[in-house]
Amino acid sequence: MKIASTLIVLVGRYLTVVFLVLLCINCSSEDPPIPPPDDEETESTEIPPEDKLPMFAISTNGNQIVDEPKNDATFTVTEGNVVSHEGRMGIEIRGASSQLFPKKSFGFETRDAANEDLDVSLLGYPEEEDWILYAPYSDKSLLRNMLIYDLSRDIGQYASRTKFVEVTIDEAYQGVYVFMEKLKRDSGRIDINNLKEDENSGDDLTGGYILKIDKTAGSNLGEGYNDQNSFASTISPPNAVNGQEINFMYEDPDAEDITTEQKTYITNYVGQFEAALASDSFTDPETGYAAFIDVDSFIDFFILNELSNNVDGYRLSTYMHKDKNEKLKMGPIWDFNLAFGNADYCSGGTTNVWAYKFNERCPEDFWQVPFWWERLLQDPAYVSKLKARWGQLRGSSLSNGAILSKLDTYTTVLNTSGAAENNFRKWPVLGTYIWPNNFVGNTYAEELDYLTNWIEDRLLWMDAEIEGL
Structure with missing residues (x-):
């Protein structure tokens, strides 16, 4: 009887787990709102309109x-x-x-x-x-x-x-x-010149352009990467083992609107930058890579991707832009939902690796990191500027206090409004692995603690590593 009772309990627990997993998988936008269990709770959790x-x-x-x-x-x-x-x-x-x-x-x-x-x-x-x-x-x-x-x-x-x-x-x-x-050219967003179809020569041809390194999706014309929607780097990514290429996609003007002359210009410009960066004289401020790029924007882009150990960093959702008569700039940043320790592959969950060295850890991945970031760190002048910028930001916007204060503000808003509780009642994912979680907390508080501790560990590691470059 004791064995039978135990089996009944175990089977009951198993069926409960299965039910919860199926409930999570089958949640859909057609589900009705989940009401509070009784009128007493409704009264006690009434949220003021201002909250x-x-x-x-x-x-x-x-x-x-x-x-x-x-x-x-x-x-x-x-x-x-x-x-x-x-x-x-x-x-x-x-x-x-x-x-x-x-x-x-x-x-x-x-x-x-x-x-x-x-x-x-x-x-x-x-x-x-x-x-x-x-x-x-x-x-x-x-x-x-x-x-x-x-x-x-x-x-x-x-x-x-x-x-x-x-x-x-x-x-x-x-x-x-x-x-x-949405990221797009606009005076209040990516503030660059609106390059028109009839601007195909002289200064007009120099900008503005938005490019991105990303997966193909939407109206990109044709299958995969092709001459209509993108151009490929002439330099292979480091450590790649399957002949992978870096492809730069036309974002603005997009594949449907960009002219042949505009394609030729921006392809040649990026090609000249890469050739200068790969050359023996790449550190020369007049003829090397610095003649083609806004170095400060590259440094800030690097810091944000490294601070968060963005497992997609540099190789996906990576935007860059070039205004008329200006140099190539990195950014804006985009899509960091797998950053800050939220990925269980290619060391995406760890705090003690460089994100830009992704290719060393996962050389067979289809989307690789360009050689740019490894090469830039071989220039003492670039490293010196990086160290100075990191030190400046650690004393202000990227201090532990500044970052943790933001987290506290966000969580206060989500908890005071009742929105976090509402969200996880609708989507009961706490305590459940959702690809590609590196950590699975049983409560919302555990998820927040993990994120906070991860960031503090990462900042400590970054301080030492950047100082040692």
Whole structure:
């Protein structure tokens, strides 16, 4: 009897675990909001309007949200108890591997009554038409992208403005999202010249351009990387073992709009920079790499990717831009949901490796890191500037106190508003491995403690390593 009772208990526990896993896997946007268990709890957890996160209430009008094209919908933004925007949108699912998660991220355009693109200001951001609702899911802290974008702006490098919000779709609660600006050329975003199709010679041809190193997706013309949508580096990435290439994709002008002359110009410019960087005289300030790039932007980009040990850093979601008659600049940064110790592959979870040495650890990965970062660190002048910048930032925007204060502010907002609790009731992922978690906390507090401890360990390691370069 004792054995039978034990078996019944074990089977019961097993079925409970299976049920919870299936519940997590099968969560969908059609699920209704999860009500509090009783009226007493409703009264005790009533959130004052001023403490609530902004709410994006989306109505699809029966149109399914898919990954292209953007389908018509309407939405309302409520701040406190006040509707701050009401209008039309075109909305689609966005992301690559994150599309496998049940909690979806969305890209959307604001539109007018005729369904034409319409520049508007949302939550106080500069007017634009292209926006993102990013869905933190495998990042159970909910904070990683918010933190790194804020830090980037704090050190003087533009990054998408971000704000925590909650989202409903057809009255079904979807959880905590980060409302963000889409990266694009705009006076309030990537502030470079609007290069037109008829600007194909002289100074006009020199900018502005936005390039990125990333996976192919969306309307990139043709299959994979090709002459229409990208150009390849002439220098192989270090340690690559399968003939991998670095491909630079045309972001603005995009593959559909860029002219042959513009392609030739930007391809040659990047090629000249790489040739200078690879040359024996690469340290010469007049003829070496510094003649082609804004060194300060490269240093800040390096610091942000290394601070977070971004496992995708330098090789995916990597933007760069060049304005008219200006040098090539790195950034803005993008997509750090797997950073700060949130990846269990290629040492993405550790605090004591260089992110730029990814190729040494994972030489067979299809997407490799360009040779740029290893080569730049062979220039004593570059290293000297890096050390000076790191020391300056560690005494200000990147001090332990400054970073941890931001984390405290975020968590206070999420907890006071009840949004964190609402999110994990909708998506019960705490205590469950979600690819590619390096750490699985049983509670939200454990996830936050892990992130805090990871950052402190990383800063300590960075201090010693940069000093020793």
